[in-house]
Amino acid sequence: MGRVLGGMAEVRSEGPWIHTDDGRRLLDFGGYGVFILGHRHPAVVAAVHRQIDLHPLASRVFLEPVAARAAQALAAHTPPGLDFVHFVNSGAEATEAALKLARAHGRNAIVTTRKGFHGKTLGALSVTANTTYQAPFQPLLPDTTQVAYGDAADLKQALAARRDRACVIVEPVQGEGGVHIPEPGYLTEVTALCREFGALLVVDEIQTGLGRLGTWWGVDAEGVRPDMLLVGKGLSGGVVPVAAMVATAEAYAPFSRDPYLHTSTFGASPIACAAALAAVRTMEREDTVARAAGLGARILAGVRETCAPYREILVQDVRGRGLLVGIEFTEERAVGELLLELIARGVLVNHSLNSTRVLRLTPPAVVEDTALDLFFSTLAEALHVTAAHMAG
Numbered sequence: 001m002g003r004v005l006g007g008m009a010e011v012r013s014e015g016p017w018i019h020t021d022d023g024r025r026l027l028d029f030g031g032y033g034v035f036i037l038g039h040r041h042p043a044v045v046a047a048v049h050r051q052i053d054l055h056p057l058a059s060r061v062f063l064e065p066v067a068a069r070a071a072q073a074l075a076a077h078t079p080p081g082l083d084f085v086h087f088v089n090s091g092a093e094a095t096e097a098a099l100k101l102a103r104a105h106g107r108n109a110i111v112t113t114r115k116g117f118h119g120k121t122l123g124a125l126s127v128t129a130n131t132t133y134q135a136p137f138q139p140l141l142p143d144t145t146q147v148a149y150g151d152a153a154d155l156k157q158a159l160a161a162r163r164d165r166a167c168v169i170v171e172p173v174q175g176e177g178g179v180h181i182p183e184p185g186y187l188t189e190v191t192a193l194c195r196e197f198g199a200l201l202v203v204d205e206i207q208t209g210l211g212r213l214g215t216w217w218g219v220d221a222e223g224v225r226p227d228m229l230l231v232g233k234g235l236s237g238g239v240v241p242v243a244a245m246v247a248t249a250e251a252y253a254p255f256s257r258d259p260y261l262h263t264s265t266f267g268a269s270p271i272a273c274a275a276a277l278a279a280v281r282t283m284e285r286e287d288t289v290a291r292a293a294g295l296g297a298r299i300l301a302g303v304r305e306t307c308a309p310y311r312e313i314l315v316q317d318v319r320g321r322g323l324l325v326g327i328e329f330t331e332e333r334a335v336g337e338l339l340l341e342l343i344a345r346g347v348l349v350n351h352s353l354n355s356t357r358v359l360r361l362t363p364p365a366v367v368e369d370t371a372l373d374l375f376f377s378t379l380a381e382a383l384h385v386t387a388a389h390m391a392g
Helices: 042-054 065-075 091-104 122-126 131-137 152-160 186-196 218-222 249-257 270-286 288-310 332-344 369-391
Strands: 010-014 017-020 025-028 082-088 109-113 144-147 166-170 200-204 228-231 243-248 315-321 324-329 358-361
Touching: 025 369, 042 270, 065 082, 065 243, 065 270, 082 091, 082 249, 082 270, 091 122, 091 166, 091 200, 091 228, 091 243, 091 249, 109 152, 122 131, 144 152, 152 166, 152 186, 166 186, 186 200, 186 218, 243 249, 270 288, 288 315, 288 324, 288 369, 324 332, 332 358, 332 369
Parallel strands: 109 144, 109 166, 166 200, 200 228
Antiparallel strands: 010 017, 017 025, 082 243, 228 243, 315 324, 324 358
16 A cells, blocks of 8 residues: 555644655545544643653552543533443454443344444454454354344344344444444334343444544434443544544443453553543634534535536545545545545545445545635546546
8 A cells, every 4th residue: 555655654743634755745634533633732741741751651559530531521412321431442342442341241142333433452353343354363252143234124133033142233323344334223223122122232332433423422413322232433633643432331340340351461551541532622712512513514415516527437425424435435445546546636535345346535624715626626636537547
């Protein structure tokens, strides 16, 4: 990949910009959903600096107040009842924590969705429904079933065969699955089916949460309260990796009874929790969620307008919610062509790991109008060249 992209190395960043070792500056509309606050937000950087000077890593013996404050700040914005915050180091680790907690409740049959993405560690990979990534590591976790995303009837059939022993994991919008947005009411139906058949519900908001969809959480649109909520990416503030599994008191009870059932040397480290606390406080202060909603609507409308001349011949669909936008192409090759054309012109975007015909945009909420204008003009140029290449 490095050779294909010209061998550039990224060496510096700020706001929506990445700088390379050859002096180039690129507008970052990628970042896999991490940089909702942009790169190196001053408030987060300052909090991390203070924590490094004070106490970056903990002994794991005594109480550690930074983790408590970060947990309190995060839980203030999770759906009601989701109050128990278990900090980890990555989104995949949050998935692992949820799967282990489900097993502690006797829910050892897992139901996931096709094209769902939840990480690549062994347990998380078991529910990341892509044979490309799974095949070299089989056998994975047993009794794992895939159902069609957005299809409540398919889920009902799977749960009926696994009454009182299932754990369901689902995303509000499939990010790596190609920005697949379910019909309104889907999450409500999923929740009702889990209650009917005694299943635990895990909602993966690692990519969609913390304002990415223009709401604090994707579940907010339907007022859904899962048993567990997975948080990551933006929780880092774009500075220090950190993630969390947040649970209700009832769901978290096995870990409450014995905190040593699932531990990590670096989980809930003071430096990571300082970043998480600063990220949440900054989002509150700067009204990042509302900004993401407004900016996302502008970007989606602009991308649709820019892609309109290429509908059917190159672009099949443009869809999104908040600052998560997908451009689906008629051919897989067009994704790679357009990605390279955009990067050559100074705009960074992402492909979708579980949907090879979808180019994905996850811009930060700190993009100013001049940068937005640059993005649209660059996208128009890159589409024109890509269309010519595809036609030739």
